[in-house]
Amino acid sequence: MDKFLVAAPPCAGEDPEAPPPPPRRWHRWSRIAVELDGRIDARFRHRELRRLLDSYAETRTFEHKYYTHGEQRCQTYVNRMINASNFAGCYHPAREGVSAMEFDKKGVYLASVTLSGCLTVHDFETLYCSLYGPSCSLPDDSSNYVLHISNQLPLCAVRWNPGNQDEIVCSSSQSDKVSLFDIGYVTSVPTEILQKGKTKFHALCSESRKGLTDLAFTSDDKSRLFASGLDGAVYMWDRRLSKTHCIELTALPESQFTSVKLNMDNRTVFGATRNGTIHAWDTRGGRASAAFQSHNEVQPLSSVKISTLLGKIASLKEQSNIVSSEILSIDFNPSCSYQLAFHLDDGWSGVLNVNTLSVSHLHCPPPSWLEGVDSVLHKRKATWLSTSSIYAVGSSSNNGMYVLDFHPHTSSACHVDYNEETKCFEENQPAENKFIPLSEGVLSCAAHPLSHNIIAGTEFSSLLMVSQKHETIRDPE
Numbered sequence: 001m002d003k004f005l006v007a008a009p010p011c012a013g014e015d016p017e018a019p020p021p022p023p024r025r026w027h028r029w030s031r032i033a034v035e036l037d038g039r040i041d042a043r044f045r046h047r048e049l050r051r052l053l054d055s056y057a058e059t060r061t062f063e064h065k066y067y068t069h070g071e072q073r074c075q076t077y078v079n080r081m082i083n084a085s086n087f088a089g090c091y092h093p094a095r096e097g098v099s100a101m102e103f104d105k106k107g108v109y110l111a112s113v114t115l116s117g118c119l120t121v122h123d124f125e126t127l128y129c130s131l132y133g134p135s136c137s138l139p140d141d142s143s144n145y146v147l148h149i150s151n152q153l154p155l156c157a158v159r160w161n162p163g164n165q166d167e168i169v170c171s172s173s174q175s176d177k178v179s180l181f182d183i184g185y186v187t188s189v190p191t192e193i194l195q196k197g198k199t200k201f202h203a204l205c206s207e208s209r210k211g212l213t214d215l216a217f218t219s220d221d222k223s224r225l226f227a228s229g230l231d232g233a234v235y236m237w238d239r240r241l242s243k244t245h246c247i248e249l250t251a252l253p254e255s256q257f258t259s260v261k262l263n264m265d266n267r268t269v270f271g272a273t274r275n276g277t278i279h280a281w282d283t284r285g286g287r288a289s290a291a292f293q294s295h296n297e298v299q300p301l302s303s304v305k306i307s308t309l310l311g312k313i314a315s316l317k318e319q320s321n322i323v324s325s326e327i328l329s330i331d332f333n334p335s336c337s338y339q340l341a342f343h344l345d346d347g348w349s350g351v352l353n354v355n356t357l358s359v360s361h362l363h364c365p366p367p368s369w370l371e372g373v374d375s376v377l378h379k380r381k382a383t384w385l386s387t388s389s390i391y392a393v394g395s396s397s398n399n400g401m402y403v404l405d406f407h408p409h410t411s412s413a414c415h416v417d418y419n420e421e422t423k424c425f426e427e428n429q430p431a432e433n434k435f436i437p438l439s440e441g442v443l444s445c446a447a448h449p450l451s452h453n454i455i456a457g458t459e460f461s462s463l464l465m466v467s468q469k470h471e472t473i474r475d476p477e
Contacts, residue, residue, distance in 0.1 A: 046407050049388055052452060053403050053434045055468040059131050061439060062122075064114070064461040066148050074150045076116035076461050083460075098457025100381055101446040104160045109146060109183070110446060111168050113155035114461050119170055121147040121183055124448065127455075127465060149181065149188045156379075159215045163222020167191075171227060173211035178227055178237070194225070194237050197244035214259045214329075218266040226269060228257035234271045234281070249281040249298045259329045263354070264337045268301070270354075272327035272342065278352065279303045302357070306342060309352070309359045313416050316362065329381040335389050336408045343382045347396035350414075351406050361406045361414040363433060368397035381444040385452060392454055394442025395435070401442045401456055401466070403434045438464055 068074045073081075079095040101112035103124070110122045122145050153172040161167040161180075168181045179190040196210075212227040212235075223239045232255040236247040249269055251257075256274040263270070269281045279300045307324040311317055326345040333339035333351075339360075340352045347368075351361035382393035389412075391404040405413045412418060413432050440458035447454050454466040 043409075043411070045388070046405075046409070046411065049390065049405070050432065052388070052468070053390070053432070056403060056434065056436050056454075056466055057469045058436070058438050058464055059467050059469070060127070060465040062127060062144070062463040062465070064118070064120075064463075066118070066120070066145065068148075068150045074116075074118055074148070076114045076118040076150075079116045080461055096461045097379075097443045097459045098461055098463065099154070099156045099379065100158050100444050101455060101457050102158055102160055103446055103449055104165050105162060105449060106165070107448045107450045109160075110455060111158050111160060112444075112446075112457055112463065113158045113170050115154045115156070116461070117151035117154055117172075118461075119147070119149045119151065119155060119158065119168070119181065120145050121168070122463070127463070128453065128467075131465065131467075147181070147183050147186075151179075156211075156213055157215045157227075159217055161222050162217050162219050167222075169215055169217075169225065171212040171215055173213050173230065176210045176212060176229075178212060178215065178225065192239070192243070194239070194243050194245075196229070196235055199231065199233060199235075199248060209256065213257060216260045216262050216269075218262060219264075220266055226260050226262065228260040228271050230256045232256065234260050234269060236283075247283070247298060249279075249283075249300075251277075251279050251300055251303070255279075258327060259331075261330050261332055261340070263332060270330060270340060272330045274326045275305075276307050276324040276327055276344070277303055277305045278327065278330065278340075278342070280354075304352070304357050306344070306350075306352075306359070309357075310350075310362070313359065313362070315416075316364075320364070328379060331382065331384055333384050333389055333406065333408075334386055335384075339389070339406065339408060341382065341384065341391050341406065343380060343393050345378065345396075349382065349391060349393055349402070349404060360408070360416060361404075361412060362416060363402065363404050363414050365395065365397075365402065379443060383445040383447045383454070385447045385454075386449045388452070392445045392447060394445065394456065398435075398437075399439060399441050400435055400437045401445065401454075403436065405433055436466060438466070440464065 158170045176196045178194040180192040182191045209230040214228045216226045218224045225237045232253045234249040235245040257271045259272040280302045282301045338355045349363045353360045389407045410417045442456045444457040456464040
């Protein structure tokens with residue numbers, strides 16, 4: 001109000017008064033401004049994420065101790081007991097571990113698969129409500145899950161059908177078939193099986209390279225399904241036409257695809273390979289965006305090698321020896337359609353801007369040898385939080401997970417153009433990256449679509465609940 005006041009002129013014969021001091025500058029209280037405006041600014045949300053990340057902790061562990069038929073334990077539990085035995089040389093990490101998991105669209109059910117071949121569906125509310133009860137009250141039998149199926153082959157991918165939320169698909173890196181299950185039917189037999197037909201590289205690949213490593217549905221059609229193959233192609237099925245694939249998205253025959261994702265408009269398919277390359281296809285017809293060149297074959301629209309893009313970051317090139325590394329997983333940011341996150345076998349994570357085909361964010365944790373760790377976890381899969389541009393991924397060398405700030409702005413702590421000098425101003429402080437210590441090593445993660453709870457699948461086939469810490473306040477009287 002001081003700026004609206006006008007000083008009265010001095011009376012005749014009086015000395016003029018000294019000029020008044022400058023008005024005091026009042027800092028705007030950002031929190032009350034949000035309450036008055038009724039609108040949450042993106043920068044305000046970004047700053048407040050620090051409180052969320054600081055509150056994360058492991059709140060509960062759910063071990064995989066399930067039966068298959070009667071009193072017979074499932075293969076995942078048997079492999080856990082073998083590896084936990086005291087006999088020297090018994091541990092074999094390929095036998096166990098939660099390889100992939102995903103929530104349905106509403107966050108009601110959580111589907112997970114293990115390297116021992118188990119497909120399990122949990123009710124999230126049952127898991128979450130157990131946080132408030134004693135550990136002994138949590139059942140370890142059939143009342144702890146909705147569906148549990150034990151297969152012969154190790155499973156590496158699981159997806160919910162967005163058009164039919166009762167349907168789950170899963171695949172194995174040792175099989176060229178995709179199995180579909182309906183949780184409405186209590187049966188261990190798949191309701192439908194899709195398989196690859198005759199492929200371009202059929203005669204060039206061995207049996208070990210005919211598996212399928214990842215799956216992706218189109219969000220606008222429950223019938224079209226994509227799968228990445230180890231034989232150098234990504235396959236598409238249209239279940240209305242046939243149970244064999246109808247389109248083949250090809251690359252070089254030596255390419256072994258590890259992950260596949262579709263962009264928001266379901267027109268462009270992205271596939272990541274073991275040699276560190278990301279390929280993109282236009283499903284409307286390849287480079288010419290016309291009819292398919294060879295009936296069911298589509299050539300790549302574009303290809304980028306991550307190590308080449310990292311070499312263009314001057315500050316990184318000066319400090320690190322950049323080598324090509326396997327891409328373990330890729331995923332689009334649900335809050336920003338042009339951000340494609342990637343996670344590498346060496347533990348590095350980053351964001352590829354698909355509009356400019358450049359790396360905009362990068363996180364480089366210390367290597368395992370620097371921390372004195374001999375064993376390294378492989379085949380890790382990460383996840384995005386639904387609304388905050390936070391990327392969660394398991395550590396390659398320690399028991400824990402990183403929650404990384406990949407906010408699409410230079411104020412992000414992981415942005416390649418981030419200026420450290422802005423950190424001294426409290427108003428511009430970003431949500432810093434956090435490492436959350438956990439009881440077991442993490443192989444896969446899944447974030448709840450409606451809250452900020454994270455479920456982590458571990459190397460010992462357990463599920464860890466990572467959420468905000470709860471404290472009980474007791475009345476002293």
